[in-house]
Amino acid sequence: MSAGLAMTAARRSRVRLVIVTMLFIATTINYADRATLSIAGPSLAKDLGLDAVAMGYVFSAFAWSYVLAQLPGGWLLDRFGAKWVYAGAIFLWSTFTLLQGMVGFFAGFTAVVVLFALRLLVGLSEAPVFPANARITAAWFPTSERGTASAFFNSSQYFATVLFTPLMGWVVHHFGWHHVFTLMGALGIAFALLWTQVVYGPKEHPGINQAERDYIEAGGALLDMDGQGAKPQSQAGRTILQLLSNRMLLGIYIGQYCITTLTYFFLTWFPVYLVKERGLSILQAGFAAVLPALCGFIGGILGGYLSDLLLKRGYSLTAARKIPIVGGMLLSMSIIGCNYVQADSLVVGLMALAFFGKGIGALGWAVVSDTSPRETGGLSGGLFNTFGNTAGITTPIVIGYIVQQTGSFNGALVFVGLNALVAVFCYLVIVGEIRRVELR
Numbered sequence: 001m002s003a004g005l006a007m008t009a010a011r012r013s014r015v016r017l018v019i020v021t022m023l024f025i026a027t028t029i030n031y032a033d034r035a036t037l038s039i040a041g042p043s044l045a046k047d048l049g050l051d052a053v054a055m056g057y058v059f060s061a062f063a064w065s066y067v068l069a070q071l072p073g074g075w076l077l078d079r080f081g082a083k084w085v086y087a088g089a090i091f092l093w094s095t096f097t098l099l100q101g102m103v104g105f106f107a108g109f110t111a112v113v114v115l116f117a118l119r120l121l122v123g124l125s126e127a128p129v130f131p132a133n134a135r136i137t138a139a140w141f142p143t144s145e146r147g148t149a150s151a152f153f154n155s156s157q158y159f160a161t162v163l164f165t166p167l168m169g170w171v172v173h174h175f176g177w178h179h180v181f182t183l184m185g186a187l188g189i190a191f192a193l194l195w196t197q198v199v200y201g202p203k204e205h206p207g208i209n210q211a212e213r214d215y216i217e218a219g220g221a222l223l224d225m226d227g228q229g230a231k232p233q234s235q236a237g238r239t240i241l242q243l244l245s246n247r248m249l250l251g252i253y254i255g256q257y258c259i260t261t262l263t264y265f266f267l268t269w270f271p272v273y274l275v276k277e278r279g280l281s282i283l284q285a286g287f288a289a290v291l292p293a294l295c296g297f298i299g300g301i302l303g304g305y306l307s308d309l310l311l312k313r314g315y316s317l318t319a320a321r322k323i324p325i326v327g328g329m330l331l332s333m334s335i336i337g338c339n340y341v342q343a344d345s346l347v348v349g350l351m352a353l354a355f356f357g358k359g360i361g362a363l364g365w366a367v368v369s370d371t372s373p374r375e376t377g378g379l380s381g382g383l384f385n386t387f388g389n390t391a392g393i394t395t396p397i398v399i400g401y402i403v404q405q406t407g408s409f410n411g412a413l414v415f416v417g418l419n420a421l422v423a424v425f426c427y428l429v430i431v432g433e434i435r436r437v438e439l440r
Helices: 003-011 013-050 050-070 068-082 082-100 108-126 128-140 143-154 156-175 178-198 208-219 232-245 246-274 283-287 291-310 315-338 344-361 363-373 377-389 392-407 410-430
Strands: none
Touching: 013 050, 013 082, 013 108, 013 128, 013 143, 013 156, 013 178, 013 208, 013 246, 050 068, 050 108, 050 246, 050 377, 050 392, 068 082, 068 128, 068 232, 068 377, 082 108, 082 128, 082 178, 082 283, 082 377, 108 232, 128 143, 128 363, 128 377, 143 156, 143 291, 143 315, 143 363, 156 178, 156 283, 156 291, 208 410, 232 246, 246 283, 246 291, 246 315, 246 344, 246 363, 246 377, 246 392, 246 410, 283 291, 315 344, 315 363, 315 410, 344 410, 363 377, 377 392, 392 410
16 A cells, blocks of 8 residues: 555545444344333233233234335335434334333223233334435445444444343333333434434545545445436336346345344244243343343354455455354254253253354345336335334234244244245245446
């Protein structure tokens, strides 16, 4: 490196690291709020008299509205920009989370209806978050850093469990399940205010200097975080049809559905599995969930780092993204091994291995940043998340029926493991070369 280039690099600001940290914190709160019901679930189900099938439907309520709102949420991002749509989303979902703590004031069927409705509203409010994460990452990060950045914010789903599951278990144990919702809701509302003061696009951020702006733009960052120049609304339908007719994107979408099945098992039924199948108390289950979540977090960071390292060492973008995804999904199939061991420590160990693999393979949002058309990152990310989070509807319900009919979780773990195998098939057979889509 010449002296001039070295001086330029030395003067370069690092604002993008602040931005990805904000994405990480926002997504951590996002996943913690999704998981509140799984921690409160055993006590809540006892108080409200819910069986496994009824709990499956309540668990799925979030995903129904979350999935249906993905495309409208993506359109909102393209139309109004990521900063303010994101801030509004954080405030709204946190408010609806807080209100779930008041379900106890109702009784019987009314309480179930109110809880279901509030979970629907949480899902509706959270819809723009991951498409916004992908848009912000594409704007702030060069291609060679995008895998690590995406893996960092995506790994927050595990960090949320590491940080908040023991805390929420402790709150339930000592104060009752209602206070889990009020605690998390208040935290999110406070963070929404902080977001508005810290997050800007690369073109207008007061802290970025020209050296960093030039560096990220030369590396492939799109710079446009808030969607100026996006396709008008009248063309949204045509754009969606083009995206769905692209074989590469369709393989990515189906693969994400299968990968997200594992995520929703962990977010919904995993604590119940530890309590009902393994005989742990809810406090013990909260702490037992920490090791798998921590391994998922480490795997998530490692997968993104490995992908970017392969890219920097001359591997194609296709190889750099697919190698961690395929390897991680194969490793995550170890979840099926829990059916063949008795010791709780071995169960937790196998779950940890499965979530380590899932973390390594969780590069879907990096792939979205790599492949989305420049004009419509919000719609593209929304469509990707629509497919992925359909698993949030099907997984809790399917597992609820399996547990109800068989009296155990054995079939449920096989169901989850086979979804990982289908994800491998999608990336090896259907996806093909990974490249940015050009709209016609």
